[in-house]
Each structure stands twice: as C-alpha cells, then as structure tokens.
Amino acid sequence: MKKLAIVSGKGGTGKTSLIGSFAALAGGSAVLVDGDVDAANLSLITGAKIVESNDFYVSKVAAIDQESCNACNLCLELCRFDAIKTGYSIDLIACEGCALCCYACPQGAIKMDDKLSGQWFVSETAYGTLVHARLGIAEENSGKLVTVIRNKGEELALAGGKDYLLIDGPPGIGCPVIASLSGMDRALVVTEPTVSGVHDLKRIIEVCLHFKVPVGVCINRCDLDEDKTSDIDSYCQEENIPVIGKIPYNQSFVHAMLSKMPLVKYDHGLISSLIEEVWDNFRS
Amino acid sequence: MKLLIASGKGGTGKTTVAVNLALAMAEKKIQLLDCDVEEPNAHLFLNPEYSSEVEIGIPVPSVDYSKCNFCGRCAEVCMFNALAVLKDQVMVLRELCHGCGSCAYLCPQKAIHEIECPIGQVEAGKAYQLDFIHGRLNPGEAMSPPLINAVKKAAAVDRITIIDAPPGTSCPVVSAAAGCDYCLLVTEPTPFGLNDLDLAYQMVLKLGTPAGVLINRCDIGDCAVEDYCNNNGLPLLYKIPWDMDLARLYARGEPVVLHIPVWKDRFREIFFHIQAARKVAMRR
Ligand code: SF4
Numbered sequence: 001m002k003k004l005a006i007v008s009g010k011g012g013t014g015k016t017s018l019i020g021s022f023a024a025l026a027g028g029s030a031v032l033v034d035g036d037v038d039a040a041n042l043s044l045i046t047g048a049k050i051v052e053s054n055d056f057y058v059s060k061v062a063a064i065d066q067e068s069c070n071a072c073n074l075c076l077e078l079c080r081f082d083a084i085k086t087g088y089s090i091d092l093i094a095c096e097g098c099a100l101c102c103y104a105c106p107q108g109a110i111k112m113d114d115k116l117s118g119q120w121f122v123s124e125t126a127y128g129t130l131v132h133a134r135l136g137i138a139e140e141n142s143g144k145l146v147t148v149i150r151n152k153g154e155e156l157a158l159a160g161g162k163d164y165l166l167i168d169g170p171p172g173i174g175c176p177v178i179a180s181l182s183g184m185d186r187a188l189v190v191t192e193p194t195v196s197g198v199h200d201l202k203r204i205i206e207v208c209l210h211f212k213v214p215v216g217v218c219i220n221r222c223d224l225d226e227d228k229t230s231d232i233d234s235y236c237q238e239e240n241i242p243v244i245g246k247i248p249y250n251q252s253f254v255h256a257m258l259s260k261m262p263l264v265k266y267d268h269g270l271i272s273s274l275i276e277e278v279w280d281n282f283r284s
Numbered sequence: 285m286k287l288l289i290a291s292g293k294g295g296t297g298k299t300t301v302a303v304n305l306a307l308a309m310a311e312k313k314i315q316l317l318d319c320d321v322e323e324p325n326a327h328l329f330l331n332p333e334y335s336s337e338v339e340i341g342i343p344v345p346s347v348d349y350s351k352c353n354f355c356g357r358c359a360e361v362c363m364f365n366a367l368a369v370l371k372d373q374v375m376v377l378r379e380l381c382h383g384c385g386s387c388a389y390l391c392p393q394k395a396i397h398e399i400e401c402p403i404g405q406v407e408a409g410k411a412y413q414l415d416f417i418h419g420r421l422n423p424g425e426a427m428s429p430p431l432i433n434a435v436k437k438a439a440a441v442d443r444i445t446i447i448d449a450p451p452g453t454s455c456p457v458v459s460a461a462a463g464c465d466y467c468l469l470v471t472e473p474t475p476f477g478l479n480d481l482d483l484a485y486q487m488v489l490k491l492g493t494p495a496g497v498l499i500n501r502c503d504i505g506d507c508a509v510e511d512y513c514n515n516n517g518l519p520l521l522y523k524i525p526w527d528m529d530l531a532r533l534y535a536r537g538e539p540v541v542l543h544i545p546v547w548k549d550r551f552r553e554i555f556f557h558i559q560a561a562r563k564v565a566m567r568r
C-alpha cells in the first residue's frame with residue numbers, strides 16, 4: 001500500500017478538489033483521510049454517508065464546587081490563562097486543562113472533568129471509505145485527532161487490501177500537518193502562482209524535507225501569473241523537486257464543486273486529463 | 285473598533301480584505317495586525333519597514349539537579365505529558381509544554397524554575413500610513429496562541445484595529461478573536477464556502493462576538509450562502525464579484541486599492557457597512 005499526502009500550506013489552492021478527483025481515478029482502491037479536522041470538506045464532494053461516529057476525548061476542564069470554595073483567591077493568582085472568572089467559575093473557552101488550580105486548591109474544591117474535544121467518523125463514499133473528523137470549536141488542534149483518523153485509515157486500508165492511503169492535509173505548518181505528513185511515501189504540494197502561494201510553498205516544502213517525505217509540486221491556476229509560475233519552476237529546479245503538474249484556471253473547479261462531484265466525474269475535457277496525468281505521476 | 289477578519293478555511297480572500305480595508309481607510313490611523321502566525325501573508329502585500337523585532341517565548345521548566353530527587357511528581361502533574369522522569373534525568377519535551385507552571389509550583393523539592401523558550405518573533409513597523417504588527421511562528425513550533433497574544437499586546441489600545449485571523453475555528457482563532465467587538469466572516473458561494481461559514485458562525489456564536497458576512501467572488505457559485513445568512517439572521521454586508529484584475533494584482537502582491545481607484549471606494553463602502561452593522565449589534 002502506498003501512503004500519499006496532499007498538502008498546500010495555504011488554503012484555497014484547490015487541494016481538496018484534486019484529492020476528490022484522485023479518489024475517483026483510483027476507482028475504489030484507496031482509503032481517504034481528511035486531515036483538516038478544523039474544516040473538513042472532502043465529504044462534500046464524495047457523497048459521503050456516515051456509517052460510524054466516535055466521540056474524541058483528549059482534554060480536561062476545571063470545575064469549581066461553589067459549596068467548598070472559601071474564596072481564598074489562590075486559583076485566580078495561579079492561573080496563567082485567565083480562566084477563573086469573578087464569582088469563581090471557569091471560563092470554559094480559556095481553560096487549558098492544566099489542572100494547576102485543582103492541585104493547588106487548599107479546600108479541594110476544584111475537580112477536572114473530561115471534555116468532549118471532537119468527533120470522528122467513518123463514511124462510505126462513491127469512491128471508497130473516508131475517515132474524517134470534526135474538532136470542537138475553540139479546541140486545541142494538537143494533531144492528536146489527526147493521528148487517530150490517520151491510524152484508522154491505515155488500518156482500514158490494510159484490512160481491505162487497498163493500494164493507496166490518500167490524506168488531505170490541513171493548512172499551515174504546525175502539528176496537524178506534521179501528523180499528516182510523517183511516514184508518508186510521497187507528498188504532493190498544491191500551490192498557486194501568487195506571492196502568498198510561493199511564500200507558503202517554501203515553508204511547507206521545508207517541513208516535508210525535514211520529515212524526509214519525497215515531494216512533488218502541482219501548480220494550480222498556473223496562468224494567473226506567468227512570472228510567479230516560472231519563479232516556482234526555478235525554485236523547484238534549484239531544490240531538485242519535480243513539478244509534476246500545471247493546471248490552468250478553469251471554472252469547472254467551481255462547477256464540479258457546486259454539483260458536489262469530483263472534477264474528473266464532472267468534466268471530461270482538458271482539465272480532467274491534466275489531473276489524470278498528475279495522479280499517474282504522483283502514485284507511480 | 286477592534287475588527288476581526290476571519291473565515292473557516294483559508295483562501296477565501298481574508299488577507300486581501302484585511303489589507304485593502306486598512307489601506308482604504310488609512311487616514312483613520314488604522315493599525316493592522318496579522319495574527320495568522322503560522323503563515324503570515326499580509327506583509328507580502330505591504331512590504332512594511334520594521335522598527336522593532338521582539339523574540340517571544342513561553343516559560344518552560346528547567347530542573348536544578350542539585351535539588352531534584354527524581355520523585356516523579358512533576359511528570360505526574362503535567363497534563364500534557366511534557367515531562368518524563370528517568371533514573372537520573374528529567375526530560376522536558378518542550379514542544380508539548382503549555383507553560384502552565386504546574387510542575388514548578390508543585391515540585392516538593394522546589395527544584396524547578398522556569399526559563400523563557402523562544403517560539404517566534406513579533407515585528408512592528410509602518411507600511412504606507414498604517415501601523416503594522418505581525419508574528420512569525422518558528423517552523424516546527426506548536427503553540428501559536430502565546431505568540432498571537434503577544435501580537436495583540438503590542439498594539440495600541442485607542443485605535444481602530446483590523447486583525448487578520450488564522451484559518452479554522454480552533455484555539456488560535458479564539459486567541460485572535462478575544463477582545464474583538466465585531467467579526468467579518470469572509471466566504472465564497474460554494475459548498476466548501478458554506479460549510480466553512482457554518483463552522484465559523486458556530487464559533488462566533490460561542491464567543492458571543494457579533495458578526496457579518498462578506499461574500500467574495502459572489503458570482504461564481506450558487507445562492508446557498510445567501511440563503512444561509514437570511515435563515516440565520518446573519519447580516520450580509522457586501523458582495524465582491526470575481527475580477528481578473530483583482531486576482532492578478534493579488535498574485536503579484538499588489539493591494540488593489542492602491543492601483544484601481546474604484547476599489548478604494550468599494551473598500552471604504554465595506555468599512556462603513558461594517559461600522560453601521562457594529563453599531564446595530566451593540567445596541568442590542
Ligand atoms: S517533582 Fe521536582 S524533585 Fe520530583 S522529579 Fe520533578 S523536578 Fe525532581
């Protein structure tokens with residue numbers, strides 16, 4: 001089984017549309033994982049039906065028992081996250097769950113409760129199984145939830161004898177991205193020829209190389225700015241990174257999304273054949 | 285006014301809106317904060333002249349081995365598994381440390397003191413007439429909220445402040461949103477845009493921050509986002525059509541309001557809409 005990750009650094013480069021198409025091209029031989037637990041979108045274009053949901057508990061939150069509290073103020077002084085509100089109640093959003101107040105309280109008035117940090121799902125789609133998640137609002141995106149769904153995806157792919165594990169990586173360069181990338185056989189960075197695209201491309205490639213994941217680049221909307229596209233070309237050449245696809249701006253990206261379909265199922269023209277080339281190169 | 289510009293996902297035009305809004309209203313002595321510290325992009329459009337750079341760190345434990353008796357209490361109380369007590373060593377896994385201070389406070393031997401460990405920089409300067417502040421998280425660093433808070437602390441309090449938020453709805457956005465009195469949610473009229481708007485709206489509801497919506501590239505998709513706004517009583521403040529000039533200037537890192545006068549008028553209009561909507565919200 002090949003483990004493939006698609007990442008972008010910057011959001012909005014068309015990454016999810018590409019993965020949806022790759023899934024369709026793989027024709028059921030892939031398990032999909034949506035690593036963007038903060039804004040999961042892959043289920044929207046793959047016709048996903050949830051078959052299994054699980055609660056995800058990782059963090060704790062303090063609770064003060066008003067009966068035993070004698071208003072000594074110690075917790076207020078110690079808390080570094082300003083989570084103790086006047087009247088000795090807990091600001092549930094600010095509380096990091098460090099438990100210092102709970103350990104320190106002379107009255108033993110504070111206990112730590114489990115907090116539902118999110119949910120994760122296994123869904124059946126028209127193009128194979130999808131594992132995805134929803135991180136709770138204001139939760140810490142530590143990469144732990146990404147690791148849970150990634151492991152589940154790998155398990156399902158192995159059990160089902162699949163050829164590919166396809167991960168849709170989250171934006172940024174932090175822990176959730178690292179949780180998606182580490183140990184992958186190959187990564188595809190989807191970028192666009194804009195100053196932000198180029199800036200973020202370099203940062204995400206640094207991360208890929210740091211984790212020794214071989215990487216290829218696909219330039220989406222390559223005709224938006226030819227100078228920037230050739231900047232990306234020469235940067236990749238210098239770094240010895242193959243540019244394995246260039247896709248011009250095309251409205252079928254949006255139209256396919258509006259029809260809630262992967263692009264290659266919606267449009268059978270030039271764009272689809274370009275995407276097919278990228279896929280063939282990426283998976284080989 | 286403290287205005288947060290946010291969106292559930294990246295790539296919707298959040299940074300474009302933040303930068304152009306600030307530039308269009310420059311005579312109001314606006315300060316612009318880029319709180320997307322994982323992928324700061326606003327500076328690419330402004331080329332600011334920086335007048336200060338401050339290293340930001342979080343306090344992490346350091347063990348005094350002349351006092352430590354390896355009792356293991358510190359590792360036991362750390363809720364984030366950032367400490368491991370071995371036979372003759374206390375290991376600090378600093379990328380997991382939240383800087384809560386529990387270990388130092390609770391060590392029976394008083395063997396732990398805290399040292400500042402750098403996570404990134406806050407840079408402040410001028411661009412055109414704007415005061416500009418942003419943060420850069422060091423690659424591989426996990427904790428962005430302390431850096432985001434430092435960016436916000438570096439800002440003057442008595443000024444109109446526009447904040448470019450990080451994408452998503454987890455911890456970092458919540459840090460960026462704290463203290464803001466209005467939130468502009470930037471989205472696009474597609475299924476992805478709708479899904480992400482829904483998540484972002486759930487977040488502002490939870491935070492209690494009044495919000496309005498700006499639909500970018502309003503003519504590329506369908507009307508589901510508008511219907512969503514209507515059904516939820518969420519004010520739709522402005523719609524920006526797809527525009528090739530805008531896209532090309534964006535690609536090259538040029539703020540449109542500095543090049544095409546009619547866009548300056550449009551962004552001023554957007555600003556006045558936001559001000560009016562904020563007044564209405566505050567009266568409630
Ligand atoms: S709690 Fe203090 S004495 Fe005990 S292992 Fe930790 S540092 Fe050492």
Ligand code: SF4
Nearest residue numbers: 362381382384385387
């Ligand atoms: S400061 Fe808090 S998070 Fe950091 S090691 Fe100590 S107990 Fe753990």
